[in-house]
Amino acid sequence: MKIAIIGGTGVYDPKILNNIREECVATPFGIVRFKSGEYAGEQIAFIPRHGSTHSIPPHLINYRANIWAMKKLGVQNIIATTAVGSLNLDMKPGSFVLIDQFLDFVKNRVTTFYEGGERGVVHVDVTTPYCPSIRKTLCEFAQKLNIPIHEQGTYVCTDGPRFETPAEIKMFAKLGGDVVGMTNVPEVVLAREAEMCYATVSMVTNYAAGISPQPLTHHEVLETMQANTENIKQLILSALENLQPELDCTCKHALAEYGGFKL
Template sequence: MSGTLAIIGGTGLTELPGLTIMKAHDEQTPFGAPSAPVLEGEMYGQRVLFIARHGHPHRIPPHLVNYRANLWALQKLYATDILAVNAVGGISRNMKAGTLVIPQQIIDYTFGREGTIYDGDYAPVSHIDFSYPYSDSMRELIARGASTAGEKVINGGVYGVTQGPRLETAAEIFRMENDGCDIVGMTGMPEASLARELKLNYASLSLVVNPAAGKSSGAITIRQIDENLSTGIVRVRKIIDAMVKDFYA
């Protein structure tokens, strides 16, 4: 593939072997400040961009993330392809904690988020085709990276995006399951649709860090989430390493 790969996720994703951070870009955008400076790194002689979705340190709740500024800043720095790393809850039976998922579809349950660049101010009102929200080429790149890294992933599934920052009720998860959702998270939208508006190839690698509400016998705890995130992010970094080599091959 040609272009520049950008990664959206937590700050821990920059802890990759062979990665050297070269510069931090404090970009100004028509939509305000991004969540954090865009980090420009070099990996295997190639340019890679990173942005911490929730800021650094982690401080911005999902409903207040400036998704428009984040995506606009990445595009301004010549990103062409976006890997979004998302921590999610598992709804479907096969979405156990620790599972890695490359979702294929989205159902958006969020509200009140600034979700378009076509707001009549920055750009005239327009409409995009969002039938298939994720880039096939990026989904294939993730799948190949996982295979190369020896990491099992579920390739497919529906990501239900909720408002947060609270977790969902068991009844809400039951409704989402009936709607066809396999995983639930709070950051998948409007990130994906903004990437489409900005003509960026975008896909998600989602890590299941907890069973969704009502899907386990006990309460969901932050300790449980943090433990699964800590273990899973090591596997995600292995996939990213393989993806970077493949992307710039």
């Protein structure tokens, strides 16, 4: 099983795959339950990040368990989806953004597999935190499918589960943020430590607080996601048909100076 999908808000349905099975993997951080299926001759793992009924808030997601489980299964490529608010007027609700950088504003999450002790300490390089190869594939097929997509964007990650204040949004925009969400950190960092190719497709569901002309609601987020479900499914399926997880990539050598990632 070399490819995984981590579905964010609104992307809970693994029915894009065939021969779906429920499975679980034990990790040092807890048991991970996920679905697996087949597509384009590949075995694919599917994890709904918030649970199948959106029952897990962003600050309680077991990020380390999810990434460890995928690594244990042999996954090399991960496509993650996220729902985001926009700080950038050019990134309109309903459009997609291929994230290439992030700003980390989480305060209450463990963001590494390496906390000293037996595993030691690691300082992973995140100059290019998202896999260029997967991002290129997603970009190419978004264009072929005529799906509006921004090829770059900086994701601001907050703890949540509350939405941000207008003052926070103003600050994030001044710092260079394009979109804001609650889940991409530490997921992207852990995937880099685990030497996996990881890319995020963010769907803009609304303008952020102070930019939006109306109060933010979770219902608004879900409505926009539902309206674009078919687009994101088509984009992911096209990417799955064309990913080549066996190819070498710099992502797979992120911890080379430390002797590589060890389960």
